Amino acid sequence: MTGLRLRNVRSGYGERTVLREVTVEVPSGGWLAIVGPNGAGKSTLLNTMAGLLPADGEVLADGRALRTLSAREKARLIAFAPQDPVLPDGITVTDYALLGRTPHLGPLAREGAADLSIVDEVLHRLDLAGLAGRRLGTLSGGERQRAVLARVLAQRAGLLLLDEPTTGLDIGHAQAMLELIDRLRREDGTTVVSTLHDLTFAAQYADEILLLADGEVVAAGAPANVLTGPLLQRHYGATAEILTTGGGELVIAPIRRK
């Protein structure tokens, strides 16, 4: 059970401040989607939540300040899938996913049967079992993306930070991936924070949306309150209609300007 809390967080790169006074709380088992236009600071926020960038203010995971935790303690608490990870092309999908177990192994210990069975289960859930023995360098973009998620899920951390998890996935695999993430939070109480460019997916899967623009939180709350025509116009310069399906799901539809 790992909630996340940020209070008055400022962070960036060296002299360059990107995030200003970000305050947000994600309850244990919640799903927060970070949205916003290109360059708004979404990846910077996710990196800050992962404890990978120095930050002023408070960043607490499971009630513990990230700056006080060792790398190993952080890795047991937080699993992070960056947008464009550098992958070791020569290793197999199984061996790559097993890297997710590293924070749970003792010093010099090798993975055991329990670790292999966790990886096996994750590969099945991600429709990757047939590719288990393939080297990463031989996979398609979408298959590599799912392999990254396999490593992250094998980590079995209470907090998942996912940067654009559906990039490069076709609509079916994207839905399957989001369903799987949703099941994890329902079954295991996993807390999820993801950036998502696809606002329809964000509306349908997250229970809270945080809209960032120019490094500041400009709106936060339930999807229907944040993903509105006027806010999308103001911050993305986009013309969109917010539709509701027969089943009550929101669809954010771009409308061509005539």
Ligand SMILES: Nc1ncnc2c1ncn2[C@@H]1O[C@H](COP(=O)(O)OP(=O)(O)OP(=O)(O)O)[C@@H](O)[C@H]1O
């Ligand atoms: N390593 C870096 N060093 C300096 N500036 C950076 C670095 N990474 C990102 N930035 C800058 O920080 C700002 C926010 O970038 P960030 O990647 O967080 O935006 P984003 O909302 O994730 O964008 P996108 O939707 O395009 O992926 C941008 O102006 C970017 O140029």
